Amino acid sequence: MTYDVIIIGAGVTGAAVARELSRYNVEVCVLDKEEDVCCGTSKANSAIIHAGYDAEPESNMAKMNVRGNYMMDQLCKDLDVPFKRNGSLVVCVHEEMLPGLKELYDKGVKNGVPGMKLLNREEALAMEPNLSENVQGALYAETAGIICPFKLNIAMAENANVNGVDFRFNTRVEKITKGEDGLWHLRTNNGEYKTRYVVNAAGVYADVFHNMVSEEKIHIIERRGEYYLLDRTVGDHVSHTIFPQPNKFGKGVLVAPTVHGNLLVGPTAIDQDDKDATNTTQFGMDQITAKASENVKNLPLRSVITSFSGLRAHEDNQEFILGEVKDAPGFIDCAGIESPGLSSSPAIGEYIGNLLRDMMKLTEKENWIATRKDVLDPKKLSLEERNVLIKKNPAYGQIICRCESVTEGEILDAIHRPLGARSLDGIKRRTRAGMGRCQAGFCSPRVMDILARELGLPLTEITKSGGKSQIVLEHSKEVAE
Known part of the structure; x- marks a missing residue:
């Protein structure tokens, strides 16, 4: 081809x-x-939109970050993507490091980042009461945001x-x-x-x-970052994205709300030489707890619902x-x-x-389609609108995932739309079925049945994430016979 x-x-x-x-x-x-x-x-990152004060001025990182941040509002409106500008705080907890906040601010000015402000201790605590008692000041950036990656x-x-x-x-x-x-x-x-x-x-x-x-x-280094994801019941522990002051390994362990109402804590920064190893470790989890607690107090880590890790493509320069x-x-x-x-x-x-x-020397299409609609979420409708929808299509009245209240109608949409889902993870990323407190413990069999039915496949060919990640390996009845 x-x-x-x-x-x-x-x-x-x-x-x-x-x-x-x-x-x-x-x-x-x-x-x-x-x-x-x-x-x-x-699929495994901090789900945040950076303001752009951290990258070196005139670098590709700085230029692309600031321009990408600016483009995000219209793009997410056109493509129906959840996005919120919640702002960020880079927190200083050591008085002798306060000049570092000013350096970040000056770098942001050079990069063209709008809406930044240096805060003293009282101003920072007024914005985020759950910051550490050791906070000395913070850099606020109003254009930072959170998104569903x-x-x-x-x-x-x-x-x-x-x-x-x-x-x-x-x-x-x-x-x-x-x-x-x-x-x-x-x-x-x-x-x-x-x-x-x-x-x-x-x-x-x-x-x-x-x-x-x-x-x-x-040369690219595979830099592993591990995370905790906390339940929605504690998603309001902070309202802004909270960063420590950055170091040579990156922006550090952050604490941030997500656009779906959870709380995200991480990542670590562990260099490795395996491009596919995304395992989590006890060492990484302990690092997250220790470092996040330096900047945010009373972290509700008893409400962790899952941990995960992802790899960053860190280029030598x-x-x-x-x-x-x-x-x-x-x-x-x-x-x-x-x-x-x-x-x-x-x-x-x-x-x-x-x-x-x-x-x-390409020419533009006359009929290019700039917009797209996401999977229909009945929870965003009024009760009257939802009743009309269910009457028209009863699948939207059938709850499959109880934790996230995802309906069969949403799962069907996720399967049959362009580039539709073919696995449990594909359904999860498009509808959030399986992302709640029980982490798919209840809904996986139901979702598998729907996938098998709609794709015309036996259950033994339905996978978690493609490849050899089958859930059902054989039929017990056939084994018994």
């Missing part, structure tokens, strides 16, 4: 690039080794797909070479693909693909690598996309989209 552009990676960066390219008359395909979009770093990734991918971009899942790129025909040849486990241009948005694997085609090597590789014409890097990658994704998509538009 031959395309004009192939994007490697269906995470938030790849989806953002795909959506931007879908504006133009060009044949685009996204390849991903997993069974769905949003299966790597994009799954919904953002899925929404951009769905919108790209509706506008003509192909997505090929369970397709692992194994080798990239330049053919005598002048095209890039991508050998995969599902055959060969050819393309004029490659966009490398492969997260922690971006260095692997870059180094296949370039003599100028790059701590910078986003964006653009065409000098000694590999037609190969475009989106490499080293760690925090603030989620915040920067719309801007990265815009930047790479404009780059390819100019390189390929």
